[in-house]
Amino acid sequence: MRRLAVGIGAAALSLLLLALAGAAFGHSPRVLLEILVSGSIGSRFALEGTLLKSVPLLLTGLAVVIAFRAGVWNIGGEGQFIVGALAAYLTSRFGTTAALLAAAVAGALWASIASLLRVWRNAPEVLTTILLNFIAIHLLGYCVNGPLQEASGQYPQSDPVPQAAALPLLGGSSLHAGIVVALLVTLASWWLLYRTREGLRLRATGFNPSAAQYAGVDVNAQIARAMALSGAVAGLAGAIELLGVTHRLFERVAAGYGYAGIAVALLAQLHPIATIAAAAFFGALATGAGELQRSASISSSVATFGQAVVILVLILFGSMRAFAPGRDE
Amino acid sequence: MMLTLAHISKTFGATRAIDDVSLDLDRGQVTGIVGENGAGKTTLMRIIAGEIAPDTGNVQLDGRAALVHQHFMLVSNFTVAENLALVDATDPSRLFRTHRTLERRAEAIIGRSGIDLRGVARRVDELSVGERSKLELIKAIASDPDILILDEPTSVLTPNESSELFRVIQRLAAAGTAVLFISHKLREVLEVAPRIVVMRAGRIVADTTSQGMSAEDLATAMVGEHQAIASIVGVQNDENRATAERRSPSAERRIHPLRCEHISGERLDDVTFDVPSGQVVAILGVAGNGQVELASMLRGLEAPRSGAVLLDGKPATRRQLLGSGAVGHIPEDRTRDGIVAQMSIAENIALTSRTPLRHARGFAQRLIELYSIRAQNASQPAGLLSGGNQQKVVLARELDRRPAVIVAAEPTRGLDIAATRFVHEQLRLAAAAGSGILLMTSDLDEAFALASVMYVIYRGHLSDPLTPRDAAMQVGPLMAGVA
Numbered sequence: 001m002r003r004l005a006v007g008i009g010a011a012a013l014s015l016l017l018l019a020l021a022g023a024a025f026g027h028s029p030r031v032l033l034e035i036l037v038s039g040s041i042g043s044r045f046a047l048e049g050t051l052l053k054s055v056p057l058l059l060t061g062l063a064v065v066i067a068f069r070a071g072v073w074n075i076g077g078e079g080q081f082i083v084g085a086l087a088a089y090l091t092s093r094f095g096t097t098a099a100l101l102a103a104a105v106a107g108a109l110w111a112s113i114a115s116l117l118r119v120w121r122n123a124p125e126v127l128t129t130i131l132l133n134f135i136a137i138h139l140l141g142y143c144v145n146g147p148l149q150e151a152s153g154q155y156p157q158s159d160p161v162p163q164a165a166a167l168p169l170l171g172g173s174s175l176h177a178g179i180v181v182a183l184l185v186t187l188a189s190w191w192l193l194y195r196t197r198e199g200l201r202l203r204a205t206g207f208n209p210s211a212a213q214y215a216g217v218d219v220n221a222q223i224a225r226a227m228a229l230s231g232a233v234a235g236l237a238g239a240i241e242l243l244g245v246t247h248r249l250f251e252r253v254a255a256g257y258g259y260a261g262i263a264v265a266l267l268a269q270l271h272p273i274a275t276i277a278a279a280a281f282f283g284a285l286a287t288g289a290g291e292l293q294r295s296a297s298i299s300s301s302v303a304t305f306g307q308a309v310v311i312l313v314l315i316l317f318g319s320m321r322a323f324a325p326g327r328d329e
Numbered sequence: 330m331m332l333t334l335a336h337i338s339k340t341f342g343a344t345r346a347i348d349d350v351s352l353d354l355d356r357g358q359v360t361g362i363v364g365e366n367g368a369g370k371t372t373l374m375r376i377i378a379g380e381i382a383p384d385t386g387n388v389q390l391d392g393r394a395a396l397v398h399q400h401f402m403l404v405s406n407f408t409v410a411e412n413l414a415l416v417d418a419t420d421p422s423r424l425f426r427t428h429r430t431l432e433r434r435a436e437a438i439i440g441r442s443g444i445d446l447r448g449v450a451r452r453v454d455e456l457s458v459g460e461r462s463k464l465e466l467i468k469a470i471a472s473d474p475d476i477l478i479l480d481e482p483t484s485v486l487t488p489n490e491s492s493e494l495f496r497v498i499q500r501l502a503a504a505g506t507a508v509l510f511i512s513h514k515l516r517e518v519l520e521v522a523p524r525i526v527v528m529r530a531g532r533i534v535a536d537t538t539s540q541g542m543s544a545e546d547l548a549t550a551m552v553g554e555h556q557a558i559a560s561i562v563g564v565q566n567d568e569n570r571a572t573a574e575r576r577s578p579s580a581e582r583r584i585h586p587l588r589c590e591h592i593s594g595e596r597l598d599d600v601t602f603d604v605p606s607g608q609v610v611a612i613l614g615v616a617g618n619g620q621v622e623l624a625s626m627l628r629g630l631e632a633p634r635s636g637a638v639l640l641d642g643k644p645a646t647r648r649q650l651l652g653s654g655a656v657g658h659i660p661e662d663r664t665r666d667g668i669v670a671q672m673s674i675a676e677n678i679a680l681t682s683r684t685p686l687r688h689a690r691g692f693a694q695r696l697i698e699l700y701s702i703r704a705q706n707a708s709q710p711a712g713l714l715s716g717g718n719q720q721k722v723v724l725a726r727e728l729d730r731r732p733a734v735i736v737a738a739e740p741t742r743g744l745d746i747a748a749t750r751f752v753h754e755q756l757r758l759a760a761a762a763g764s765g766i767l768l769m770t771s772d773l774d775e776a777f778a779l780a781s782v783m784y785v786i787y788r789g790h791l792s793d794p795l796t797p798r799d800a801a802m803q804v805g806p807l808m809a810g811v812a
Contacts, residue, residue: 197679197686204680207671213630214658214666215680215726218651 003269006317010267011281014309018302027296039291040284046291048174052245054283056081058182059237060261061268061275062189063230068270069193070226071206076114076129077234078258079136080107084235085242086140089148089158089249092165092242099165100181100239107235108228110136115224125227133258141251148249157250167244176244183276185233190272202226234258256304260286263307266314282307330391331356331507332377332476337386339372341713344705346372347383348531354476359498359508361522361539363515365551365745366717367703369531370511374478377509392475397465397482401453409449409456409464410435416468442470443497445490458661458739459486459616459771466494470501477501478509481743483517489809490615495521513745515544527551548746585642586655586733586765587627592636596622598789599636604734604765609756611768611780612791613800615808619789620738620769621661627736627767628658641733654681657727661738661769663716667723670712674704677711678726696725701751717748724752728759735759738769753778773804 015036019029040050060077067074087106088099113132117123141156143149148158167176193199204212205222213219237257246253264282268274282303289303332354339347346369354360362370375381376388378396403412413435414426426434428450435449446463453461462482469477479498483491498508498521512518518525519539527535527550535550587604596619604610614620625631627638629650637644640655650656660666668677675693684692693707702721704714711722720740727735737756741749756779760766770776776783783800785792785807792807 195686200676200679200686204669204672204676208665208669210666211660211669212680213651214628214660215677216652216654216658217680218648 003271004274006314007267007269007274007278010310010313010317011278013313014306017309017313018306021305022298022302027298032292032296032298035292035295036285036288039295040288046287049287049290050280050284051175051179052283053286054279055178055182055244056237056241056257057260057264057282058275058279059185059240060234060257061264061279062186062261062272063234063237064261064265065268065270065272065275066189066193066202066226066233067230068265069206070202070223071209072223072227073124073126074111074114074129074227074230075126075262076111076132076231076258077237077261078254078256079129079133080110080231080234081238081241081254081258082133082136082140083107083110084238085249085253086143086238087235088239088242089161092161094165096165096167096243099161099243100236103235103239104232105235107238108232110235111227111231112224115227119220119224137251137254140249140253144249144251150248155250157248160247161243165243166247167240176240178240178244181236181240185236186272186276189233193272198225234261237261260304260307263310267310330354330389332391332394333387333389334373334377335387335389337373337376337383337388339376339381339383341372342705342709344713345531347376350386350528350531350533352526352533352536354507354509356475356505356507357502358524359502359510359522361518361525362509362511362528363513363518363525363547363551364528366748367715368528368551370528371480371715373528374480374509374511377476378478390476393472394476394478395469395472395474396478396480397462397469398480401461401465403453403461403464403468405454406452408432408452409446412453412464413438413449413468413471416472438471439467442467443500444470444493457617457621462486463490470497474506476507476509478511480511481513482510483512483514491517513743513749515547515746518547519544551745552747586640587767588639588642589623589627590637590639592623592626592633592638594619594622594626594631594634596789597626597633600786600789600791601636602784602791602794604767606733606763606765607760608781609760609766609768609779611770611776611783612786613770613773613776613783613804613808614786616771618786620786623786624658624661624736624738624769627656654683654730655733657681657730657732657735657764659720659723659727659735659737659740661742663720663723668711668719671710673708674702674711674714674722675707677722678707681726682730696729700725700755717744720744720752721748724755728755731759731762731764733764735764735766736769737766739771740768741772741775749775776804777801 015033019032022032023029039046041047060081063077063080064074084103084107088103091102092099110132114125114128117128118125144158145156150157150159167178169176193203201212201217201222204215205217205219209219238254242249242253260282264275264278267281268278285306286303289300292298292302293300330353334350334352337347337350350373364370374396376383378394380396410431414431417434417438432449439446444463444467446460446467456464466482482494486494502508510518510522519542523539525537525539525542525547526533527547529551585603586606589600589602592600600623602610612620626633627650629647632647638650639645640649674697675690678693678696679686679689682692690707697704697707700721702725703718711719714722740756741752744752756766768776768779777797780797783795783797785804787807787810795803
């Protein structure tokens with residue numbers, strides 16, 4: 001209950017700070033908030049935009065929840081998202097299911113590179129996953145400027161995925177079936193973490209790896225599995241964004257979703273179900289920020305500002321300490 | 330008065346840890362605090378030390394208090410010297426010292442404390458538990474407190490080291506320091522403390538001079554007149570014995586569930602021993618002679634440099650030792666290695682049990698009753714339990730699934746009399762049910778109470794196996810390395 005209050009408080013406070021920051025630049029805070037609200041949930045169009053943005057955030061948020069629960073800082077969601085999208089693109093001619101599966105496998109393998117480096121060289125994941133992001137970003141850049149560039153060779157982007165592989169739209173809206181997949185993954189994550197022995201051991205590893213070992217948990221294997229799972233979910237996010245929204249690969253296809261997942265997971269206080277609400281909040285913030293840019297000429301990067309403020313507010317509430325990974329203690 | 334506590338109360342969750350306690354303390358007075366696990370002793374000490382605030386009531390302290398915890402408050406990747414430099418108020422430029430200077434100053438601090446600790450250049454995570462607790466004590470004394478609070482200081486010390494500590498206490502008291510001394514060893518309290526405060530269920534139930542008191546009188550005051558210790562343990566045992574007999578496994582088949590053949594490591598040298606099923610084998614020794622490394626090898630966390638660990642006669646891989654469930658562990662450092670504080674009792678137990686997760690809570694509830702764990706319910710976070718009850722959770726979890734081998738390291742450290750007897754009885758029952766039990770202990774009484782075969786470990790060497798009768802003559806010199 002306290003955690004719920006903290007989460008809502010942090011979200012509300014960050015909106016308030018956002019509006020006040022606007023005031024510092026001569027905008028009326030009330031007008032800013034009104035635009036944010038109407039631009040994110042004020043119309044059917046806005047609401048659909050919010051939901052579309054929430055789907056990748058939900059999945060990258062879950063990826064972070066799974067890893068952090070096991071006590072490992074997976075900052076590599078962005079890279080895992082990108083290799084997922086790449087794998088989905090390459091396998092899209094075999095159909096949607098194949099593409100989604102390939103993306104999950106690719107994300108898992110990409111994340112597992114960090115696990116291997118940990119086991120072989122004791123390299124901390126917090127560093128290796130970030131570095132793997134840069135490799136993935138440049139790999140994607142090379143692909144859309146080279147082997148995967150569209151046939152016309154005009155822009156640094158790929159041709160669209162085959163129509164048959166695209167995610168079906170839901171009842172005449174712009175919403176795609178990925179939202180259902182994301183919700184199913186959410187439920188599955190909750191079930192895994194709180195209703196299976198695997199999840200119990202994963203959480204024990206995150207809280208107190210030393211005690212987990214003495215209870216017979218192979219901590220290194222546990223962490224490796226959590227990383228792979230985390231990478232798979234982030235990779236899936238990439239595939240869903242490709243097959244549901246962008247249909248093409250281009251350099252900015254990940255659009256920071258991987259990093260934003262960290263803010264989502266922290267706002268959800270690492271609870272899988274709460275991640276739905278946190279993802280919707282950041283989805284709304286991003287969509288509303290787009291409207292701010294259009295109607296008030298404020299850069300839409302205020303959404304990123306909002307993410308940062310949420311994390312800072314959570315630190316202020318001191319709720320980060322409870323779940324900060326303590327493996328290197 | 331140097332310290333006055335007036336009507337202090339403190340509640341954690343739904344547990345009233347301290348219930349309207351008032352207490353006065355004078356300079357130079359040594360006061361023993363006794364009580365069962367969960368009686369509120371540690372909480373009260375933390376309030377006096379200013380670590381936690383009481384909900385209601387008033388603390389008036391004239392001077393400063395230093396608390397030596399049961400758990401370690403050391404920077405584990407600093408050396409002994411560096412840890413002492415952190416508290417060395419007499420050295421204003423301590424951040425700019427060379428290692429050599431820090432080490433010389435550390436040796437001087439240790440010398441002044443009157444406690445024997447060598448090797449100040451070693452990192453804390455290389456120290457044994459016994460050495461760490463000595464370092465904690467030295468740290469506290471170095472800060473020159475007006476009140477020194479010692480929470481179970483002797484539980485990891487040898488008899489000699491304990492008497493050494495008592496001399497230090499007397500000296501500090503003579504110099505005007507008030508000393509509060511928590512211990513479960515009642516004879517020790519009677520020896521050292523002229524005044525004794527007995528706590529039960531968060532209250533002070535007796536505040537007397539130790540003159541004319543016997544350990545039995547104190548024990549009765551601790552548990553209350555209506556509950557003789559023997560009867561608590563007795564009832565539990567009958568229930569457990571019935572359970573044990575019901576599921577006694579094929580004990581005959583496993584003749585030697587655990588053997589170590591010539592294992593060597595950083596601190597172990599050619600260690601060979603044998604744990605037959607149905608018996609308690611003790612490895613007796615002062616902390617810091619290689620026990621930690623041995624325990625870690627038996628758990629499969631590190632591999633021996635040479636030699637082999639055998640389960641059921643076959644060499645076991647690290648993975649088998651860790652994950653097969655054949656070996657149950659009761660680790661020495663229960664807060665670090667025993668329980669996951671943030672998870673519930675039920676979850677801690679479910680970590681190793683084979684019960685389906687949806688029955689985890691009911692199962693844990695049954696163990697809570699069977700092992701008389703003092704908890705509100707199975708969903709309570711394990712970290713909120715007192716040390717003794719945390720130990721019971723680990724014990725219940727590891728013993729209940731009847732593993733072929735149980736490695737118990739200092740299983741009763743810091744436990745009160747009733748809990749200690751309970752743990753001993755449970756270990757005996759587990760042996761009777763066919764488990765082979767390896768007991769690593771520094772407590773002579775414990776080894777003699779349980780073991781049919783004893784080894785003494787000294788600087789990584791194991792003595793020949795001793796029968797209890799031989800051991801009675803030889804352990805003393807063997808433990809001190811003079812045999």
